[in-house]
Amino acid sequence: xxxxxxxxxxxxxxxxxxxxxxxxxxxxxxxxxxxxxxxxxxxxxxxxxxxxxxxxxxxxxxxxxxxxxxxxxxxxxxxxxxxxxxxxxxxxxxxxxxxxxxxxxxxxxx
Amino acid sequence: xxxxxxxxxxxxxxxxxxxxxxxxxxxxxxxxxxxxxxxxxxxxxxxxxxxxxxxxxxxxxxxxxxxxxxxxxxxxxxxxxxxxxxxxxxxxxxxxxxxxxxxxxxxxxxxx
Numbered sequence: 001x002x003x004x005x006x007x008x009x010x011x012x013x014x015x016x017x018x019x020x021x022x023x024x025x026x027x028x029x030x031x032x033x034x035x036x037x038x039x040x041x042x043x044x045x046x047x048x049x050x051x052x053x054x055x056x057x058x059x060x061x062x063x064x065x066x067x068x069x070x071x072x073x074x075x076x077x078x079x080x081x082x083x084x085x086x087x088x089x090x091x092x093x094x095x096x097x098x099x100x101x102x103x104x105x106x107x108x109x110x
Numbered sequence: 111x112x113x114x115x116x117x118x119x120x121x122x123x124x125x126x127x128x129x130x131x132x133x134x135x136x137x138x139x140x141x142x143x144x145x146x147x148x149x150x151x152x153x154x155x156x157x158x159x160x161x162x163x164x165x166x167x168x169x170x171x172x173x174x175x176x177x178x179x180x181x182x183x184x185x186x187x188x189x190x191x192x193x194x195x196x197x198x199x200x201x202x203x204x205x206x207x208x209x210x211x212x213x214x215x216x217x218x219x220x221x222x
Binding site (some may be wrong): 048 | 120145150151152153154155160166169200202207208209210211212213214215216
């Protein structure tokens, strides 16, 4: 079956530092999605990547999909306190097989 | 105001009782999902439905049941067979399977 690994599980950064979380799937994906969950809240959709090697940007957030469509990364430049939360990848292996990563909990120290 | 509603926000039950969690959406989405979230475990898929009157088991369906009689509604029953039911339960919907998911606010179930 599909195995998803997301690292790191926790990350503490000083405000202004960069942050990256990585998501790796054991199988080739049809697409990958990223979500953010604030403390006490529910996951909110950020972006979907579909094409091999795709790179998308949303302000300070950069999302990449690997050439083999088995891994992805989310990079935040110059973190702010509003970036605090847990970032999840959702790996879609096709045929209705979707698996969430365990999440990376980001703490930003002001 | 479109969205997904889950009720109640907090639910307390005694061990051995079945309990049904509500999930309603007015986004006209075909697909709906139930997830369970435990600390340090991410979100695990319980059941999903691609269309009315159809649903499929996810990774951890044992001890749970669902129905999808209406497009807007996808209730989840946590039965007494579920060995460790205390958790945060999240419902989501998407226009179709494979597209972005919209989550409800969740129900925190405590069974003692």
